[in-house]
Amino acid sequence: MKAFLILEDGTVFTGTSIGSKKEIISEIVFNTSMTGYLEVLTDPSYAGQAVCMTYPLIGNYGICHEDQESLRPWPDGYIVRELSRMPSNFRSEDTIQNFLKQYDIPGIAGIDTRALTKLLREKGTMNGMITTDAAYKLEEIIPRLKAYNTGKVVERVTCEEKTVLKGEGPKVALMDFGAKDNIAKSLNERGCEVTVYPAFTKAEEILKTNPDGIMLSNGPGDPKECTSIIEEIKNYMTLKFLFLLFVWDISSWRLPQERTQRK
Known part of the structure; x- marks a missing residue:
């Protein structure tokens, strides 16, 4: 299923839906770690944000619950270039796809995460929407994105x-x-x-x-x-x-x- 990442400046990235199918608005940030994607997902610091992972392949060693930084994942959404569907690791207990679905976290794969990261570097953190609704209307979404605030997430x-x-x-x-x-x-x-x-x-x-x-x-x-x-x-x-x-x-x-x- 197609998914869309819409930024408050009007930029739209088209990719494939991963995790939950629900629609979210969140603050879009990026993480440049080459490993430790599970630690990022379970870091409470990312509550109220959708995280773009800049490393091109995410999920290749699966989910190892012992490595979690908290009991659950916290980001509102997850953005990757490519999601590994078949992890290879003797410690792996699950896949990211299942992990995201379990906690009702939507995501998007198959977009140019380098372009997104460069955009955020140049323009600063922006709010964005992850949606599977191909009939979205920018003129209605942009005001909602600009008005969004993460609020008191602590x-x-x-x-x-x-x-x-x-x-x-x-x-x-x-x-x-x-x-x-x-x-x-x-x-x-x-x-x-x-x-x-x-x-x-x-x-x-x-x-x-x-x-x-x-x-x-x-x-x-x-x-x-x-x-x-x-x-x-x-x-x-x-x-x-x-x-x-x-x-x-x-x-x-x-x-x-x-x-x-x-x-």
């Missing part, structure tokens, strides 16, 4: 309750704004006792445990939507921090400066 990906990974070393409080599982595991393997907190935990609750460090995790969405989180972060500024990608964005919002989105 609340979708954060953990529901506090968890503790016991260790004999420094005590680290990990704020889960969309943390990959490997972050807490890696700290714990190095001896740290890691306590993972939901994103909206009050600073007072964390500070009373007297942690040796506080790590603010990576996460999805626009940091300026996280106003309550930013206010709580102000209470940590006398402590030493361990920072990850999302955190640089969030912590900078406490400063009176103008910000622009990266291309």
Whole structure:
């Protein structure tokens, strides 16, 4: 079945439908990793986005659930040049096609992902639609794309309750704004006792445990939507921090400066 990727600047890519057949509007981004497509799919940082994989063949070693960074995939959509239908790997437990269908994630294959990536590089991140409706009308779709906002996605990906990974070393409080599982595991393997907190935990609750460090995790969405989180972060500024990608964005919002989105 044909599928179409329509960007807010009016560019249309035609390919083949993969995964779910549902129609979605999302922020279109790209990932240049040559391996680790399952880690990308299960990274909560991609919630609210449709991911274009620039490597030309995706799915050749299948799905190995042990390698997942969370319990489920998070992107709204998936964009590839070629999807391998017959993975070859003794660890493989499933195919990407089945994985996408299971979680109702639509995708498109067979498009020029290099051209799409170049376009996003030059014009910056754009919203787009993945649809199988060949009767689409650009004049109706473009306004919807331009009006789309990912909204507050952190609340979708954060953990529901506090968890503790016991260790004999420094005590680290990990704020889960969309943390990959490997972050807490890696700290714990190095001896740290890691306590993972939901994103909206009050600073007072964390500070009373007297942690040796506080790590603010990576996460999805626009940091300026996280106003309550930013206010709580102000209470940590006398402590030493361990920072990850999302955190640089969030912590900078406490400063009176103008910000622009990266291309």
